[in-house]
Amino acid sequence: MAIKDTAEEWEVRATDTPFVGKKTSVRTDDVVMPGGSVARRDYQVHPGSVAVLALDDEDRAVVIRQYRHPVRHRLWEIPAGLLDVPGENPLHAAQRELYEEAYVKAGDWRVLTDVYTTPGGCDEAVRIFLARDLSEAGGVRFEVEDEESDMELDRVPVDELVRGVLAGELHNNCLVVGVLALIAARNGDGLDALRPAEAPWPARPFEA
Structure with a gap:
């Protein structure tokens, strides 16, 4: 049997959205279980996100350090953001x-x-990109606010990030997954064998 996730959807007898926030909401579904019983499942509805592991010519990753209130930590992360527009x-x-x-x-x-x-x-899906051949962007800098106004920016060697991940010192999901996936790709078929940037994404379908 192929080790591959497959799409599947069980019957929902009833659904409600008891909370709607600025970016996400909470949904309650009554789901029919195997055998016929019905169980209530509460989950966060999320628009989806993207993240970028950006590597420079010295094998350093672009990272940011930002306060995250739900976990009461200032975390090192890779650049990331919401899919603000459906599709x-x-x-x-x-x-x-x-x-x-x-x-x-x-x-x-x-x-x-x-x-x-x-x-x-939560139904959040994240696509993590690898970006190389970096250069400084032109144009007007983006105006930051809230937590981003206190954000730090740095470039850290990949080996140092791997060490921090395995030592339990770095915890951001996208950074951890991105850095370890990078090492796995390098040890496998190589970075040039990765999927193209416009590869289909069934979790969040889009138009090229």
Whole structure:
């Protein structure tokens, strides 16, 4: 049997949305279980996200350090952001986030990996890109606000990030998955064998 996730949808007898926030909402579904019983499942409805592992010529990753209130931590992360427009091309969103958060553009883009961040309680899907051939972006810098106004920007060697991940010192989901996927790709068929930047993404379909 192929080890591959498959799409499937169980019957929903009733659904409700008890909370609607600025970017996400909470949904309650009554789902028919195997055997016929019905169980209530509460989960966060999320528009989806993109993240970018951007590597420079010295094998350093562009990282940001930002306060995250739900976990009461200031975390090292890779540039990332929401898919603000339904059906938005994730590559375009990733290019926008890299520009806005790091003031950087990239000449080479690949899909590094796709993940569901917390499938037991949230439907968020994230596409993590690998960006190379970096250069400084032109134009006006993005005006930051709220947590982003206190955000730090740096470039850290990939080996140092791997060490921090395995030591339990770095915790951001996209950074951890992105860095380890990078190492796996290098040890496998190589970075040039990664999927193209416009590869289909069934979790968040888009128009090229």
